[in-house]
Amino acid sequence: MSEDKKGYLASGNQKKVTTHRLLEMKQQGEKISMLTAYDYSMASVIDQAGVDVILVGDSASNVMVGNTTTLPMTVDQMIYHGKSVMNAVKRAMVVVDMPFGSYQGNPYEAVTNAVKMMKETQADCLKLEGGKEVLESIRAILNAGIPVMGHLGLMPQSINKYGTYAVRAKEEEEAGKLMEDARLLQEVGCCAVVLEKIPAALAAKVSSELNIPMIGIGAGPYVDGQVLVMHDMLGLNKGFSPRFLRRYANLFDEVTSAVQQYITDVKSSEFPSVEESY
Structure with a gap:
C-alpha cells in the first residue's frame, strides 16, 4: 500500500471500512450507505464523497453493457470491473458480485471462482444471491477466508424463474423462507445481507431479529442501510423508475x-x- 493511501486511511473518519466496521455501525445505530460503481473514475468520486460500501454489481450487465438481465456477466468481466474500482478506492469497503453460474453448481467450483475473483480484484468481499440452496457454496467460500455478503428477496440472477420483477415475499410462506434463509446466512458467517424489493414490515422484522446488517433496496426505511445503482440515483438512466428509486441528480x-x-x-x-x- 502506498504512503499516500496509508495516510488517507489513517486520517480521522477516513479509516477503511471493513466487515467489522459494518457490524459496529449496526450496533451503534449508524445507517450504512452503499452505491454501485463499475469503473475507476466514478468509484473515485463516490469513495471521496464518503460512501461506506461500493458494490461492483453484476448490474453492470444492464447499465454498462446494455443487456436486459444480469445473467450474461462472466467471472472475468466482474474481475475487470472489480480491479477498475479497487484501483480508485481508499476508504469504502468494496464488494464484488459473483455472477450467475459461478457458484450455484457446487462448492468446489464456487471456491475456485471466489479465490480467482479475490486474488485478481483484491476486493474486500464477495456477494452471492440465495439462501439454503447455495449455503454449502457460501460455507466453502467463507472457510477459504473470503468474506461473503448475502442477497435475498428479489434476486435478479433468478429473474427467469420468477418471470417478473414484482415485490417478493408478500405471502406468508415466502416470507417465512426469507426469514429462515437470513438466519442461515448469519449462522454460516455472512457479514451482511442485501434485501431487495420486499415488504418494509418484513425487512424491519429481519433487521431487528438478526445481528448482522441488513442493507435494503426497495425494502423500506427500517433496515440498517440502503443501496442504489449509481446510474439510477444520478439520473443517467431515464428508463427505470421503480417506487424505491430517488433521483439525486438529472445527469442525463x-x-x-x-x-x-x-x-x-x-x-x-x-x-x-x-x-x-x-
Whole structure:
C-alpha cells in the first residue's frame, strides 16, 4: 500500500471500512450507505464523497453493457470491473458480485471462482444471491477466508424463474423462507445481507431479529442501510423508475445539454478559441 493511501486511511473518519466496521455501525445505530460503481473514475468520486460500501454489481450487465438481465456477466468481466474500482478506492469497503453460474453448481467450483475473483480484484468481499440452496457454496467460500455478503428477496440472477420483477415475499410462506434463509446466512458467517424489493414490515422484522446488517433496496426505511445503482440515483438512466428509486441528480439532461453545446461550438468554430490553442 502506498504512503499516500496509508495516510488517507489513517486520517480521522477516513479509516477503511471493513466487515467489522459494518457490524459496529449496526450496533451503534449508524445507517450504512452503499452505491454501485463499475469503473475507476466514478468509484473515485463516490469513495471521496464518503460512501461506506461500493458494490461492483453484476448490474453492470444492464447499465454498462446494455443487456436486459444480469445473467450474461462472466467471472472475468466482474474481475475487470472489480480491479477498475479497487484501483480508485481508499476508504469504502468494496464488494464484488459473483455472477450467475459461478457458484450455484457446487462448492468446489464456487471456491475456485471466489479465490480467482479475490486474488485478481483484491476486493474486500464477495456477494452471492440465495439462501439454503447455495449455503454449502457460501460455507466453502467463507472457510477459504473470503468474506461473503448475502442477497435475498428479489434476486435478479433468478429473474427467469420468477418471470417478473414484482415485490417478493408478500405471502406468508415466502416470507417465512426469507426469514429462515437470513438466519442461515448469519449462522454460516455472512457479514451482511442485501434485501431487495420486499415488504418494509418484513425487512424491519429481519433487521431487528438478526445481528448482522441488513442493507435494503426497495425494502423500506427500517433496515440498517440502503443501496442504489449509481446510474439510477444520478439520473443517467431515464428508463427505470421503480417506487424505491430517488433521483439525486438529472445527469442525463445535463450531459445531453453539454454535448449539444460542444457540437454547436465545434461546428461554429467557437471551440477551440485562441486562448485554448498553442
